[in-house]
Amino acid sequence: MGILEVRDVNKSFGGLQALNNVQLNVEEGSVHAIIGPNGAGKSTFLNCLVGRLTPDTGSVTFNGGSLLGITPHEINQAGVARVFQTPEIFGDLSLLDNVIIPTFATRDGAFTLNAWKRADQDKEVREKAEHMLEDVGLIEKKDFIAGSLSRGDKRRLELAMCLVQNPKLLLLDEPTAGMSRADTNNTIDLLKRIGKRGITKIIIEHDMHVVFSLANKVSVMAQGTVIAEGLPEDIKGDPRVQEAYLGGAHL
Numbered sequence: 692m693g694i695l696e697v698r699d700v701n702k703s704f705g706g707l708q709a710l711n712n713v714q715l716n717v718e719e720g721s722v723h724a725i726i727g728p729n730g731a732g733k734s735t736f737l738n739c740l741v742g743r744l745t746p747d748t749g750s751v752t753f754n755g756g757s758l759l760g761i762t763p764h765e766i767n768q769a770g771v772a773r774v775f776q777t778p779e780i781f782g783d784l785s786l787l788d789n790v791i792i793p794t795f796a797t798r799d800g801a802f803t804l805n806a807w808k809r810a811d812q813d814k815e816v817r818e819k820a821e822h823m824l825e826d827v828g829l830i831e832k833k834d835f836i837a838g839s840l841s842r843g844d845k846r847r848l849e850l851a852m853c854l855v856q857n858p859k860l861l862l863l864d865e866p867t868a869g870m871s872r873a874d875t876n877n878t879i880d881l882l883k884r885i886g887k888r889g890i891t892k893i894i895i896e897h898d899m900h901v902v903f904s905l906a907n908k909v910s911v912m913a914q915g916t917v918i919a920e921g922l923p924e925d926i927k928g929d930p931r932v933q934e935a936y937l938g939g940a941h942l
């Protein structure tokens with residue numbers, strides 16, 4: 692039994708079948724990459740996991756319970772956190788306040804919009820948020836306004852906002868998209884470091900350097916279905932994958 696079990700998931704948009712009988716089994720503590728060409732259905736699949744979309748048929752079981760028929764907030768409370776392609780941060784607040792908000796919410800549950808200002812005075816919350824910023828290498832910028840950060844730092848901040856919620860499963864949607872090679876390598880190092888905490892991760896990524904640096908297992912999607920699955924070194928040499936993913940070029 693994996694921590695996440697996906698069975699026979701289908702999703703259509705009008706006449707277009709975006710997901711076609713998707714099966715996935717993610718082992719607890721693993722880093723599971725999902726790769727595939729543009730339009731393969733990767734984002735649609737991720738959206739089905741976090742409740743942004745509802746599959747037409749199939750089941751999604753996480754940690755023994757179904758993720759279907761519950762709200763995105765309930766999915767988050769069940770221990771699933773997602774880092775988006777476009778970082779979802781509060782651009783006009785400081786980095787520290789950005790991390791204080793989810794730290795406070797995780798400890799105290801739902802809260803009113805202005806309550807986080809009180810959280811700022813809460814020593815325990817503040818220290819936890821600062822510790823998290825230290826973990827992702829942003830502590831020196833804690834008083835900067837988040838909107839002024841580089842793209843790489845914004846993603847690092849969003850990661851801190853997710854990690855402070857102590858997720859069991861972290862979904863990373865192209866975590867290095869648009870980053871310089873130096874920022875990409877920093878992100879790989881950071882993800883390796885947080886990997887040591889045993890959080891299960893699903894990574895959707897186009898950059899094969901990132902995939903092969905981090906993943907224990909790779910699933911390849913094409914035309915809405917999983918066409919191959921295995922260890923990164925096996926996937927690299929799989930002719931079906933070469934064909935589907937890069938039109939025959941070598942990974």
Ligand SMILES: Nc1ncnc2c1ncn2[C@@H]1O[C@H](COP(=O)(O)OP(=O)(O)OP(=O)(O)O)[C@@H](O)[C@H]1O
Pocket residue numbers: 704707709727728729730731732733734735736
């Ligand atoms: N909301 C939607 N309405 C209609 N069609 C959609 C919608 N979302 C996705 N699609 C279509 O579903 C298919 C799968 O798209 P999806 O974005 O999941 O692919 P992807 O593998 O994530 O691609 P990329 O790597 O380019 O992000 C595509 O043909 C896309 O045009």
